[in-house]
Amino acid sequence: MMRLFRADLYRILKEKGLFIVMGVLAFFIVLQIAVTASVTGEIVITAGEIEQVQNAANEEMPADEVFLTPTGAEAPFRVTGYTHILMFILLPLLIFITTADFTSGAAKNTLASGVSRLKYYCSKLIMSCATCTLLLLIYVVASTLAATLISGFGGTLDGAYITEVSKVFFSQLLLCLAVTCVGTFFVFAVRSLAVIGAFIAFMLVPSLLLSVLSVFDEWFITLLSYDLCASMSMMSQVGSMPSEDITKIMLVGAGYLIVAAVAGFAVFRKAEIQ
Amino acid sequence: MDVLRAQSLTKRYKNIAAVDNVSLTVERGDIFGLIGQNGAGKTTLMRLVASLTFPHSGQIELFGETTERGLAQARLRMGCIIEMPALYPNLTAVQNLEYCRIQSGIPDKTSVQKALEKVSLTDTGKKKFKDFSLGMKQRLGLGLALLKNPDFIILDEPINGLDPTGIIEMRNLIKDLNDQGITLFVSSHILTELAQVATKYAIIHKGKLLKTMTQEVLREDCKRALSVIVDDVARTSVILENEMNIHLYKQISANEIRVYEQLEHSAEVNYRLNLAGVRVSSLYEVGDSLEDYYKNIIGGESR
Numbered sequence: 001m002m003r004l005f006r007a008d009l010y011r012i013l014k015e016k017g018l019f020i021v022m023g024v025l026a027f028f029i030v031l032q033i034a035v036t037a038s039v040t041g042e043i044v045i046t047a048g049e050i051e052q053v054q055n056a057a058n059e060e061m062p063a064d065e066v067f068l069t070p071t072g073a074e075a076p077f078r079v080t081g082y083t084h085i086l087m088f089i090l091l092p093l094l095i096f097i098t099t100a101d102f103t104s105g106a107a108k109n110t111l112a113s114g115v116s117r118l119k120y121y122c123s124k125l126i127m128s129c130a131t132c133t134l135l136l137l138i139y140v141v142a143s144t145l146a147a148t149l150i151s152g153f154g155g156t157l158d159g160a161y162i163t164e165v166s167k168v169f170f171s172q173l174l175l176c177l178a179v180t181c182v183g184t185f186f187v188f189a190v191r192s193l194a195v196i197g198a199f200i201a202f203m204l205v206p207s208l209l210l211s212v213l214s215v216f217d218e219w220f221i222t223l224l225s226y227d228l229c230a231s232m233s234m235m236s237q238v239g240s241m242p243s244e245d246i247t248k249i250m251l252v253g254a255g256y257l258i259v260a261a262v263a264g265f266a267v268f269r270k271a272e273i274q
Numbered sequence: 275m276d277v278l279r280a281q282s283l284t285k286r287y288k289n290i291a292a293v294d295n296v297s298l299t300v301e302r303g304d305i306f307g308l309i310g311q312n313g314a315g316k317t318t319l320m321r322l323v324a325s326l327t328f329p330h331s332g333q334i335e336l337f338g339e340t341t342e343r344g345l346a347q348a349r350l351r352m353g354c355i356i357e358m359p360a361l362y363p364n365l366t367a368v369q370n371l372e373y374c375r376i377q378s379g380i381p382d383k384t385s386v387q388k389a390l391e392k393v394s395l396t397d398t399g400k401k402k403f404k405d406f407s408l409g410m411k412q413r414l415g416l417g418l419a420l421l422k423n424p425d426f427i428i429l430d431e432p433i434n435g436l437d438p439t440g441i442i443e444m445r446n447l448i449k450d451l452n453d454q455g456i457t458l459f460v461s462s463h464i465l466t467e468l469a470q471v472a473t474k475y476a477i478i479h480k481g482k483l484l485k486t487m488t489q490e491v492l493r494e495d496c497k498r499a500l501s502v503i504v505d506d507v508a509r510t511s512v513i514l515e516n517e518m519n520i521h522l523y524k525q526i527s528a529n530e531i532r533v534y535e536q537l538e539h540s541a542e543v544n545y546r547l548n549l550a551g552v553r554v555s556s557l558y559e560v561g562d563s564l565e566d567y568y569k570n571i572i573g574g575e576s577r
Contacts, residue, residue, distance in 0.1 A: 105360025112348035
C-alpha cells in the first residue's frame with residue numbers, strides 16, 4: 001500500500017492542484033485574521049474561553065458582543081469555529097486524490113494491474129484522511145502564527161493550554177475525518193465530478209433544512225447535533241460544553257465515519273470501472 | 275501452460291448478455307485476435323479478464339490461477355490497454371509512467387525511459403498527456419503496458435485512431451513483442467488488420483463466441499481458388515501440369531479440382547480442357563475475402 005501512497009504523492013506534487021488549494025487555504029486564513037483585525041482590544045481567556053474583552057476605547061464588553069483580532073493563544077479556539085468552511089477546501093483535494101483516477105480512467109490501470117479493490121480503497125481513504133489531518137493542522141498552526149504576528153501570543157504556552165487546544169483540535173479532527181469519509185464515500189459511489197454537488201449538498205442542506213423547519217417547530221434544532229457541519233461549529237466551544245453533548249457529538253461523528261468508510265467499500269467492491 | 279482460460283463466462287447488462295457463455299484459451303506465445311463488430315462483447319470480455327467488471331457466471335484462469343488472490347498475483351504479470359488509454363491528463367509522458375513505476379514498485383528507474391523508447395515517445399518533453407494526439411496516446415498506453423515487462427498483454431482496439439504509418443508501427447510492435455515471448459490478446463473489428471499479426475482468432479458476435487481458429491485454418495478457409503468440375507479428374511491434372519505449368523491444385527472430390535494459381539487464366543483452363551476432350555461442367559472462383567468470410571460466420575449481417 002505504501003507504493004500507492006508514494007505514487008499518489010508523486011502525482012499530487014507534480015500537478016498544480018495542490019498548490020492552488022494551499023493558496024486558497026492561505027487566503028482563507030489571512031482573510032479570517034484580517035476581518036477580525038478591524039477592531040482591536042484585549043481579551044481575558046480562561047480555560048480556552050474568552051471571558052471578557054476590552055475594546056479600543058478601553059470599555060469592558062462581554063466576549064460575544066465584540067469581534068476582535070484573536071491573539072495567537074486564542075486563535076485555535078476561534079478558527080476552529082470555521083472548520084466546516086475548511087471542509088470545502090478539502091473537497092478539491094479529495095477530487096485530486098481519488099476522483100481524478102476515475103475521471104481520467106487511470107483507476108482501471110491500477111486495478112487491472114493486480115491491486116485489490118480493498119487495498120486501492122484503503123489507500124485512497126487513508127490518503128484522504130491524512131490530507132484532512134494535515135489540512136486541519138496547517139489551518140490551526142498557520143492561524144495561530146498569523147494571529148501571533150498581528151496581536152502577539154497573548155497567553156502562556158503551558159500544559160493546561162496545550163491540553164485545551166488538543167481537546168478542540170482532536171474533537172474537530174474526528175468530525176473532519178468523518179466528513180472526509182463521507183466525501184470519500186461519495187467519490188467512490190459517484191466516480192465522477194458529480195461528487196462536488198453531492199458533497200456540497202451533504203454539507204449545506206441538512207443544517208439549512210433544519211433551520212427552516214425550526215421556524216415551525218423548535219424541536220428540529222435538537223437534530224442539528226446529528227449534522228456534521230453544525231457539530232463542527234458547536235465543538236469549537238468544547239471547553240464550555242456539557243460532557244453529554246460532547247459525547248453525543250463525538251459518537252455521531254464516529255458513527256458517520258464508520259458507516260461512510262464501510263459503505264464506500266461496499267459500493268466500490270463490485271463496481272464497474274470505466 | 276495456458277496464459278488465459280475463460281470458461282463459460284457470462285456477463286449481462288440488465289437483460290442483455292454482453293458476453294454469453296464464452297470459453298476460450300490463449301496459449302503462451304499466441305497473438306490471439308478477438309474479432310467482432312462494435313458492441314459484440316470484445317471489450318466486456320477483456321474487462322472481465324482485467325477485473326474491471328465481474329462475471330455473472332463462469333470462471334477466469336490466468337497463468338493457472340483461479341482464486342481472487344491468485345488472479346491478483348497473476349495480473350501483476352499482465353499489462354493492458356482497455357478502451358482508450360487512460361492516464362492523467364495534466365502529467366507528461368514521463369510523469370505518467372513514473373507514477374506507474376512507483377505504484378508497481380519497479381526499482382529500475384531507467385524502465386520509464388526504456389518503455390518510452392519502445393514506443394518511440396522519448397521526445398515529447400513537457401507536453402501533457404491531454405495534448406497528445408490519439409496515436410501518441412495509444413503508444414503511451416502501450417508503453418504503460420510494457421513498463422512492467424509483462425508476460426501477457428491485452429490490447430483493446432490498438433489501432434483505433436492511428437494513421438497508416440501508426441498502424442504499421444503498431445503492427446510491427448505487436449510482432450516484435452511476440453518475438454520476445456510476450457503473449458498478446460488483441461481485439462479489433464477489422465479482420466484484415468488482425469489477420470496480419472494474429473496467430474489465433476476468435477470471432478465474437480452479440481456476446482457469443484462463434485468460432486475459434488488458427489491462422490492456418492483461416493488462410494485455408496479464405497484461400498481463393500478456381501473450382502473446376504470435370505468428368506475426368508486424372509486427365510485434368512495432367513493437362514494443368516503439362517500444358518499450363520500449374521502445380522498448385524488439389525483434388526476435392528471425384529469430379530472437382532481446385533486450382534490455386536493463375537486464377538486470371540480461367541478461360542485458358544476451360545479452352546485447354548475442352549481441347550483435350552475433358553468435359554467441363556462448371557468453372558468458377560471460390561473462396562472468401564476475409565470480410566466475406568467474417569460476414570458469413572456472423573450470419574451475413576452487415577452494419
